[in-house]
Amino acid sequence: MSFFRRDRRVPGRVTAQEAAARTGQGKAAEGGADAVLLDVREPHEWQAGHAPRAVHLPLSALAAGAGLPAGAQAGPIVVICRSGNRSRRAADLLAARGTEAVDVIGGMRDWAAAGLPVVDSRGGNGTVA
Template identity: 55%
Template sequence: MPTVEVADLKDGDFLLDVREDDEWQAGHAEGALHVPISEFAARYGEFTQAVPQDGRIHVICRSGGRSAQVAMYLVQQGIDAVNVDGGMQVWAAAGRPVVDAKGEPGSVL
């Protein structure tokens, strides 16, 4: 499974958050696209329209398990996707900004 460290992510990298709504509402990376894993199959067509044509998709969840499943599926579809190692827990621990649904400082559930 291709992975990337949080420290290697740059501003502007395409980030796909596959956590559930309550997790997203509590705190997420600003600018990430939210498609819960439970809705991923149903929203795949919508999701593919948002994907940058020439960029890599960085898939993130709480700790890396769900995002690894989605990243593997995307790779099997021929999409350049990687799993963010350690997920939002590592993101927050690294001091990366986490915002809630209102744009205020958030937390990782």
């Protein structure tokens, strides 16, 4: 059962645990990934800490019309930011382009609080900035 809505123009919302399960991250992964985790935070936030298999595209670039990174072009998108505000805007932008997307309630803050993996740009333990 998919947590994505049938109407792609109206993005849904998921918890950090649901996002982890659908993107194949950490203990919450169930049966592999069927979605891509897209982190829309600014570069300094990404470098401090992000989900291990996430792809990065700042909201500012997405809003300026940038296309999705190669790793995010196949399949549904789960969008994450620090707290859930930017990811909501990004999911709306993606839905307007016809891309199936949901955003993560509570963002990376809830992700880290749930004990899900966070790595820095060097692959070490990351923090949510």
